[in-house]
Amino acid sequence: MTDTTFTTAPQATAPKRRIRWGRIADHAVLIAGSLFMLVPLLIVMQTTTVPDAEIIKHGPQLKIGNALPDNFNKAMFEASGFSGENTGVRMLLNSFILGIGFAVGKIALGMIAAYALVYFRLRFATAAFWLIFTTLLLPLEVRILPSYEVVQKLGMLNTYQGLIIPLVASATATFFFRQFFRSVPEELVEAARIDGAGPVRFFIDILVPLSRTMIAAMFIIMFVFGWNQYLWPTMITTDEGMYTLVRGIKQITQVLEGASLPEYGRSNLLALIAILPPVFIVIFFQSWFVKGLTESDK
Amino acid sequence: MAQVTLDSIRKVYPNGFEAVQPSSFDIPDGEFVVLVGPSGCGKSTLLRMIAGLEDISEGALSIGDRVVNDVDPADRNIAMVFQNYALYPHMTVAKNMGYGLKNRGTSKVEIERKVAEAAEMLDLTHLLDRRPSQLSGGQRQRVAMGRAIVRNPDLFLFDEPLSNLDAKLRNQMRIEIRALQRRLGVTAIYVTHDQVEAMTMADRIIVLNGGVIEQIGTPTEIYENPASTFVAGFMGAPPMNLLKASVDGAGRAHVEGGLAVEVPAGATGDVLLGIRPEDLELADTGDLQIDVQIIEELGAIRLMHGQIAGQEISVAVPKDQPCSTGAVSLRLKTVPHVFDAATGRRL
Incomplete structure (x- = not known):
């Protein structure tokens, strides 16, 4: 109520529109920010439309060329390495397998761990939780050598299991699901008990459906995180057929030998393609996420 | 249908707090008993022990002819209505009501028949496809009742089921619950802190204070002959x-x-x-x-x-x-x- 009187009063007394410097400053900051984010992307887009030689000669320009179909063909269907296996399509597939496997694995494991921690009287539940939590202090980069050794000894190099399994243990997911489960009303658990739902049934019939907004949110974060993995795939996969997009793009511009030119157009186009799935995932799941939040299911 | 017998039931929490002192009473088949008392008097604890949601520290609890101290809540053949209804938010009204039956392995046709029957009784038929979030407080209350009815329980347990409703609806639901219980003839235990609810609904009232039973009697007995100053002060407005x-x-x-x-x-x-x-x-x-x-x-x-x-x-x-x-x-x-x-x- 007070808000409306406050905003309408100045309009009534001063019919002339005043320049609001605060608003202009706000917009200037926003426009500058979006340009800062967009211009590099636009430059990359431009380079995908002209032949590579022109990029080398002139650098980035304003003109849009006609080499896009050619570049697209090369990017998606031509292999860049020796074995002929790492086509764009193949790398895209590998990236999807990594991203989805990574996200699904993390969510499944995190949910099960959180379920055990919240709903069962375990003797060392709190200690276990903090132990899991402290692993946040040990990201992959810290333990990459021992992790590599384990994967290598298990003979999982150049496999999808080797790529995904060592990464699925997740303190973040466990923590978020734990907090969420603790907010589920106690009576719901009791009602389910009286309704004869055992632990497994309660988890599948009640907890998982209730968590779907949480799952969507975690999926966004984890998929993008998995999709963007670079260091780990670089170490685990040496077989070109196992390359992910993020890793394979670098390979393309690296071929600088003799008279051949770095294929900027092709690699930049792949980089753009690599951006798309995370963008679509975010857009798609966000609508879900908001719907779930506003429905106030709990 | 069953009678309920409490024989020196006691509840002591691990921290040594005695929530319910040894209490004994019988509830004959088909009776509507109200446990009433101020908050913290142990009435909910007593109810939860009967439901099996809380362990019984000492004493024996029988529903029908069997002692159920160590029987799982699902196997006691009881139904409970909670204060906040505790409906499953992601299930439709029909699914909510049928969930207990489904877990018991009842056939789909049978579930549908029973749910339809209960919905008819509670005037919920047109709401069967809705989610709990699309219902009003009174309707949710009815669904919670429906969930209790479809199971044909031996015993209804109510844990302050009307506290979340407004005064008018509360009066109406009070009568409905009472009528429904009479019609089904199922033994019922009802917990409330509201002495008006206790007086109006009960066949017999059990007044609790500080984990002790102060008095057991019909509403008239309790009103006319309060056994203690606590009962005298608590019952009647x-x-x-x-x-x-x-x-x-x-x-x-x-x-x-x-x-x-x-x-x-x-x-x-x-x-x-x-x-x-x-x-x-x-x-x-x-x-x-x-x-x-x-x-x-x-x-x-x-x-x-x-x-x-x-x-x-x-x-x-x-x-x-x-x-x-x-x-x-x-x-x-x-x-x-x-x-x-x-x-x-x-x-």
Whole structure:
């Protein structure tokens, strides 16, 4: 109520529109920010439309060329390495397998761990939780050598299991699901008990459906995180057929030998393609996420 | 359908707190029993022990002929209605009601038939495809009832089911729940802190205070013959007046300020006289004089709040009688209740 009187009063007394410097400053900051984010992307887009030689000669320009179909063909269907296996399509597939496997694995494991921690009287539940939590202090980069050794000894190099399994243990997911489960009303658990739902049934019939907004949110974060993995795939996969997009793009511009030119157009186009799935995932799941939040299911 | 027997049921929490002191009572088949008491009196704990959601520290609980101390809640054949309804938010009304049956392995056709039947009884048929979030408080309450009914339980348990509803709906649901229970003939235990609910719904009331059963009786018994000052003060609105008095050698209790009544033999020393506000009436030459300070208008009656020699007293006056503040003369319509001042027990 007070808000409306406050905003309408100045309009009534001063019919002339005043320049609001605060608003202009706000917009200037926003426009500058979006340009800062967009211009590099636009430059990359431009380079995908002209032949590579022109990029080398002139650098980035304003003109849009006609080499896009050619570049697209090369990017998606031509292999860049020796074995002929790492086509764009193949790398895209590998990236999807990594991203989805990574996200699904993390969510499944995190949910099960959180379920055990919240709903069962375990003797060392709190200690276990903090132990899991402290692993946040040990990201992959810290333990990459021992992790590599384990994967290598298990003979999982150049496999999808080797790529995904060592990464699925997740303190973040466990923590978020734990907090969420603790907010589920106690009576719901009791009602389910009286309704004869055992632990497994309660988890599948009640907890998982209730968590779907949480799952969507975690999926966004984890998929993008998995999709963007670079260091780990670089170490685990040496077989070109196992390359992910993020890793394979670098390979393309690296071929600088003799008279051949770095294929900027092709690699930049792949980089753009690599951006798309995370963008679509975010857009798609966000609508879900908001719907779930506003429905106030709990 | 089953009778429920509690034999010295006791609840002690791991931290040593005794929530329910050894309590024993029988509930015959088909009776509607209300557990009533202030918050923290152990009524919910008692109910949750009967439901199997809380372990029983000592004593034996039987539903029907079997002792169920160690039986899982799902196997006690009970149904419970919770204060916040505890409906599964992601399931439709029909699924909510049928979930318990589904877990028991009832066939789909059978579930559908039973759900339809219960929905019909509760006037929920047009809501079967909705989610709980699309329902009003009263409708959710009905769904919770429906979930209880479809299982054909031996025993209904209600944990303050009406506290989240507004006053009007509460009155309506009170009658509906009572009617439904009568119709189905299922034994019911109902927990509430609202003495009006207890009085209106119960076949028998169990009044609890601090983990102890203060009194068990029909609503009339409890109202007419409260066993202690606690019951006297808790049951009935406006609450009973409790006046300090001392008994003389001739067996008469004297209230300071001018009231003297005969008391039963055995009452000596300090006592408390219990007089319900409606058991006093205006009279020109009365038994006692009070100084009225405030008059509350309640429609059907007016409540006069005053003092007699420093002790608070209230009087209910029918709406057709004039009343005013200041000195008022009153007459006793009935014999006052007499309680021991030290123990609070009825004499």
